[in-house]
Every structure is written in C-alpha cells, then in structure tokens.
Amino acid sequence: MRLLVDLLNQARARDPEDFQAEFDCPVLVFEPFASSENSPTFQTVELLGGGPLGAAVVAMIRKREGSTDFPRMITLGRAASNDIAVKVESISKFHGYFVEVKGEMLWADANSANGSTVDGVALEARQKTPVRSGSKLNFGEVEATYYDPPALYEFLVSR
Numbered sequence: 001m002r003l004l005v006d007l008l009n010q011a012r013a014r015d016p017e018d019f020q021a022e023f024d025c026p027v028l029v030f031e032p033f034a035s036s037e038n039s040p041t042f043q044t045v046e047l048l049g050g051g052p053l054g055a056a057v058v059a060m061i062r063k064r065e066g067s068t069d070f071p072r073m074i075t076l077g078r079a080a081s082n083d084i085a086v087k088v089e090s091i092s093k094f095h096g097y098f099v100e101v102k103g104e105m106l107w108a109d110a111n112s113a114n115g116s117t118v119d120g121v122a123l124e125a126r127q128k129t130p131v132r133s134g135s136k137l138n139f140g141e142v143e144a145t146y147y148d149p150p151a152l153y154e155f156l157v158s159r
Contacts, residue, residue, distance in 0.1 A: 004056035011156035020149040028144040031056040059084045073097035090140025114140035
C-alpha cells in the first residue's frame with residue numbers, strides 16, 4: 001500500500017513513461033469515508049501496511065506473495081491472506097476478486113455479506129463485471145476508484 005500523496009509527488013516529478021514503468025498494474029484509490037448515514041465521523045480504510053489516519057491510500061491490484069492459493073484471482077477482503085486486505089467491518093473476510101480475461105479487468109463479488117457495486121450497479125454473487133479507469137467500486141460501505149496506469153498518472157498530475 002502506498003499513500004496517495006506520495007504517488008502524487010512521484011507523478012509530478014517524472015514523465016508518464018517512467019511513472020508507468022514503476023506502476024505497471026491497475027490500482028484502487030481508497031479515500032476516507034463516512035461509516036454510515038447515522039454517523040458523521042469519517043473512518044480511514046486500514047489496509048495491510050496502510051498509512052496514517054485520514055490518509056487516502058492506493059492498493060496495487062496484483063498478486064501478493066504469501067496470499068491466497070487462487071493463482072488467477074486477485075482477492076480482496078478483511079482477512080490478511082487476501083492480496084488486498086482491507087480492515088473494515090463492512091468488508092467480508094473474502095469479499096471478492098479481480099480477474100483479467102482477454103486483457104479486460106473484471107470484478108466479482110464472492111457472495112459477501114454486504115455486497116459490491118460497480119458504478120452504482122449491485123452485483124450478483126460471482127457475477128464478473130468489467131471495470132474501467134474511473135469506475136467506482138463499493139465493497140460494503142467502502143468506495144474505491146479503479147485506475148489503469150495511464151489514467152492513474154493523469155489523475156495524479158491533475159490534482
């Protein structure tokens with residue numbers, strides 16, 4: 001996991017090709033969120049190796065050494081064994097997974113307790129749905145934005 005502010009500084013100091021050579025996989029950008037409509041306080045998405053309270057974090061969508069035994073799936077969930085571990089109560093231990101098919105990245109909910117949406121559309125369990133740069137994904141109460149490497153660079157330098 002990386003802090004969004006650190007990536008922002010790196011993007012501003014480099015040309016697009018150098019930046020994309022280092023960040024060669026898609027990412028999820030998680031920003032602090034309100035935990036529910038009844039609670040005005042903001043929570044931080046705590047990722048394995050995450051940053052300080054209130055910081056936006058970036059998770060690279062790639063297999064993590066020592067993670068799950070699913071070689072084709074990049075898993076996301078609350079359990080530390082996931083490729084992307086997100087320690088938030090509304091996220092299931094194994095919430096869902098990314099898989100790349102014919103060059104297209106897909107997200108599938110693994111029948112999680114609080115469900116997933118892509119761009120506001122609720123997903124059926126194990127329904128693989130394409131995600132594109134700028135797609136908003138919700139995992140329970142947590143929202144993240146998906147970016148491929150070129151779009152991540154553009155997003156960062158535009159901030």
